[in-house]
Amino acid sequence: NPTLREVADRTGRFVGTAVNDGRLGDGTYANIAKSEFSSVTAENAMKWGSVEPNRGQFNWAAADRLVSFAQANRQKVYGHTLVWHSQMPNWLANGSFSNAELRTIMTGHVTTQVARYKGKVQRWDVVNEAFNENGTLRTSKFYNQLGQSYIADAFRAARAADPSAKLFINDYNTEGTNAKSDGLYNLVKSLKSQGVPIDGVGFQSHLIVGQVPSTMKANLQRFADLGVEVVISELDIRMATPADATKLQQQANDYKAVARNCLAIARCTGITVWGFGDRDSWVPDTFPGQGAANLYDTNYQPKPAYNAFRDGL
Ligand code: XIL
Secondary structure: OOOOHHHHHOOOEEEEEEOHHHOOHHHHHHHHHHHOOEEEEOOOOOOHHHOOEEEOOOHHHHHHHHHHHHHHHEEEEEEEEEEEEEOOOOHHHOOOOOOOHHHHHHHHHHHHHHOOOOOOOOEEEEEEEEEEEOOOOOOOHHHHHHHHHHHHHHHHHHHOOOOOOEEEEEEOOOOOOOHHHHHHHHHHHHOOOOOOOOOOEEEEEEEEEOOOOOOOOHHHHHHHOOOEEEEEEEEEEEEOOOHHHHEEEEHHHHHHHHHHHHOOOOOEEEEEOOOOOOOHOOHHHHHEEOOOOOEEEOOOOOOOHHHHHHHHH
């Protein structure tokens, strides 16, 4: 049987996974990560809190490990993420800075990280989760102090640091047409019209079994029609645990439907799953009582979703 990456290669799309740095030492884990996927995203290792735990003191070890892993296995690297209200270092989250200082800190961070991986990271989530559910911009340290212009400034700094990298804005609950995706759509449209260097939109797609939005394809298409790439950036499809055969079959159908929604759109360039094995998933910790959201079970055996997803690619 062909691997996921072999199937995705045929249509010129990438199929990626989030990688947990702490799991790369497990041979089974590393083997699936390299053989099945053509792109990797650091689950945590490239977040600001990971790379600059103390101001001016950097820890690139885990991020560098992932880049080396990808190069050894002919994989693309999807950089995640530069500017986000969450998982910031404490010195930044709790520090007090003038607006001018904060702007310099933010653009400096973007410049430092993008420049370090120039030519090695092909896509960056420059801004992550900027929106509220009602489509307004989320209050965060950046928005509160800098206003909406923090977004354009982050993109401009990223472009200057690596003109070849594709620059994305990424969010969740934006897969279907709703108030939040309307807000995102209007922002992307406005950024494009102002010449802000944005290349794509990531749709996280942390979904629930049986609830792939019916408007997902049309929604991806309207973004693509703005002239940007669209990607599914963090796909998982959770269920109330324990799993049973009915739920696993519905999940399989859902994974395939998401793949088809991407493949239907010429500018949908790829899909990243947020981890591949149920034993590594963030879901049970974040959504108590839910889990079994991935393509492989807790023993790294492929679930019905694996075959269905591959069929959809
Ligand atoms: C999650 C990781 O999977 C967890 O290990 C971590 O504790 C919290 O962050 N949206 C994102 C990702 O953009 O960075 C998040 O990843 C999941 C939700």
